[in-house]
Amino acid sequence: MPILTAREIYKSFDGAGVLKGVSIEVEKGEVLTIIGPSGSGKSTLLRCIAQLETVDRGAISVCGDRLVQNGKDRTAAYSDRATCSRISRHIGLVFQNFNLFPHFSVLRNITEAPVHVLGKKKEEAEAAARELLKKMELSDKADAYPYQLSGGQQQRVSIARALAMDPDILLFDEPTSALDPELTGEILKVIRELAAERMTMVIVTHEMAFARDVADRVVFMADGAVVEEGTPEQVFDNAQSRRTKSFLSRFSES
Amino acid sequence: MNYSILLSQMLEASLMSLRLFFSTLLFSVPLGLLVAAGRRSRVKLVSWPVRIYILLMRGTPLMLQLLFIFYGLKPLTGIQLDRVFAAQVAFILNYAAYFAEIFRGGIDAVPRGQYEAAKVLGFTRRQTFFRIVLPQVCKMILPPMSNEFINLVKDTSLAQVIGVTELLRVTSDWVSSAVSMVPFAVAAVFYLAMNAVVTRCFAVAEKRLDYYR
Numbered sequence: 149m150p151i152l153t154a155r156e157i158y159k160s161f162d163g164a165g166v167l168k169g170v171s172i173e174v175e176k177g178e179v180l181t182i183i184g185p186s187g188s189g190k191s192t193l194l195r196c197i198a199q200l201e202t203v204d205r206g207a208i209s210v211c212g213d214r215l216v217q218n219g220k221d222r223t224a225a226y227s228d229r230a231t232c233s234r235i236s237r238h239i240g241l242v243f244q245n246f247n248l249f250p251h252f253s254v255l256r257n258i259t260e261a262p263v264h265v266l267g268k269k270k271e272e273a274e275a276a277a278r279e280l281l282k283k284m285e286l287s288d289k290a291d292a293y294p295y296q297l298s299g300g301q302q303q304r305v306s307i308a309r310a311l312a313m314d315p316d317i318l319l320f321d322e323p324t325s326a327l328d329p330e331l332t333g334e335i336l337k338v339i340r341e342l343a344a345e346r347m348t349m350v351i352v353t354h355e356m357a358f359a360r361d362v363a364d365r366v367v368f369m370a371d372g373a374v375v376e377e378g379t380p381e382q383v384f385d386n387a388q389s390r391r392t393k394s395f396l397s398r399f400s401e402s
Numbered sequence: 403m404n405y406s407i408l409l410s411q412m413l414e415a416s417l418m419s420l421r422l423f424f425s426t427l428l429f430s431v432p433l434g435l436l437v438a439a440g441r442r443s444r445v446k447l448v449s450w451p452v453r454i455y456i457l458l459m460r461g462t463p464l465m466l467q468l469l470f471i472f473y474g475l476k477p478l479t480g481i482q483l484d485r486v487f488a489a490q491v492a493f494i495l496n497y498a499a500y501f502a503e504i505f506r507g508g509i510d511a512v513p514r515g516q517y518e519a520a521k522v523l524g525f526t527r528r529q530t531f532f533r534i535v536l537p538q539v540c541k542m543i544l545p546p547m548s549n550e551f552i553n554l555v556k557d558t559s560l561a562q563v564i565g566v567t568e569l570l571r572v573t574s575d576w577v578s579s580a581v582s583m584v585p586f587a588v589a590a591v592f593y594l595a596m597n598a599v600v601t602r603c604f605a606v607a608e609k610r611l612d613y614y615r
Contacts, residue, residue: 200518233524241522247515250614251537260533261523295615306519313523 149212151176151348152197152317157206159192166192167203168372174317177346181359184369185395190352191244193369194319197350198241199232210235211316240315244322246306248294254281254305255290258312266313273312280308284338300331304338318342320351336362356399360384368392403580408588415572416592418486419558422568423596426493426554433494434501441506452502459499465560468492472564489561497554504546508539541611548604555596569593 152174159167167189174180182190195201197208199215203224207217215235219225226232248257258277262268268276281287284304294302303323310318320339324332336358342349343362353359359366359380366383368376368391376383376392387393440452459467472488475481483491512535520530562571569589576585 198522200521236522236524239522243515243519245515247513247519249516249519249534251541261525264529264533265524293614309523 150174151211152350153207153209154193154197155207157193157196157208158204159189159196159201160204166372167196167206169206170369170372170374172350172367172374172377174348174350176316176348178364179343179347179349179351179362180365180367181351181353181363182367182369183353183356183359183395184375188369189372190369191321194241194321194350194352198239198319199236200241202226211238213238237313238316240310240313240318242303242307242310242318242320242323244325246294246299246302246326248302248306248309250294252293253290254286254292254294254297257294257305258309261309262312277308277312280311281305283341284308298331299327300334303327303331303335307335307338307342317348317350320349320353322352322354324353324355356384356396368395370395403576403582403584408576408580408585411572411576412569412585412588412592415567415569416596418561418566419555419568420596421486422489422493422558422561422566423554425490426497427551429490430494430497430501433498434505437498437502438505438509441502442509456499456502459496460503464492464496464557465563467496468560468564485565486561488564489566493554493557493561497550500550501547504543504550505539507546508543509535511542512538541614544604544608544611548601551600551604552597555600556593 150173153172155171157167157170158165170189170193172180172182172193182193184190192201196203197210203216205218205222205224208215213231213235214227215232216224216226227235249260252260255274255277258280259270259273262273262276263270278287278290281290284307286301286304286308289297289301289305294305297305303326307323323339324335327335332355336355339349339351339358340362351359351362361380363380366378366380367374368383368387368389370391375389376387383392384396387396437452437456440448441456443449443452468489471492472483472485475483475488516534516538517530520534525533558568559570561568562574569592573585573589577583
């Protein structure tokens, strides 16, 4: 059974359709990358799954819990608050702009939620945070403040912050788009390591080579719909749709 | 002119000014937070009365508000407030409106991404406000708050219009009875000294919050 399913998701902002019946499924331990032109609804889809946006219509289930489904009037009916917050515990999200808390040290950025949301003991949370920082090769930055770090370091802290909540699924919303090309590599390396540990991930990215080699499955979205879906080979080498081919050709040229 | 009597009377009057200053802050800062929350409310039945309150407080002279609360309340409601208490009420209501607008600006200046990160991590709305938003607001609003604090030190002198014997009232009495400008100079030094302390406190606070950007 998939750990995450989103079925026939519709979402519009001020009457403009952004998602027009998108469906995706993610199996446990799978890495799904979502590619596609800007404005195709990739980020909005992630934000709907992370409950930062509400869907207009459609169904989302996470780890067997139903977040939202179509009600009698065919519009979205969300589950009760307890279910919604239980589901959000399963999901971590890494933002394009990191969104670290500027007034907290690196260590406290990572421990604040485990301590005050999960009720972990402070010492326990700090030990876990130091372990994560070690993994992110940032052990020496525990006491630094976000503004003292490079963009790549900030993004690694935000990945550690998400991992500290022990999510079942980690969503990445263009995690390298705010970074210099030089710093992009260090983030991609971290995500590759997580993939090797069979972390379930859904990654929206514009890094095509990365999207291809880290993914078990690739989804190509355009104009609010899934146009193509399959293994990296199927999508990148054997695209069926002209829309996919024309999108990918712009990358192979450069 | 007996300088020791002058100084002792002016010091005593300064205590009244300080009393007005501190009592106003004690109540208008928390009230300002509540007003800011009301102003930001999506419920129109809450936000509109709050808007009107802010307009009234900022749109009419503080001196008029003092006069109204001391002299105007009686004919309308039958309530006659004591002079000092009336002054405190006027200052608190007036400054809460200004503080509310400063708080509102500060709260709105916290990037949306901070709320989103907090939400995804599972913080409740209350935790998000007190742990994530408010500390950042405090840092941002220090400069405008220091302006208001300094204004308040000087505005306490307005309480004389309803007969409160604060610093400037005592000073003017001395000037007219002794026919000397010296008390004015002394008063200026007193106000400057109080505001030097206020300024220093804000400088310390800014330095303490300088550890992040």
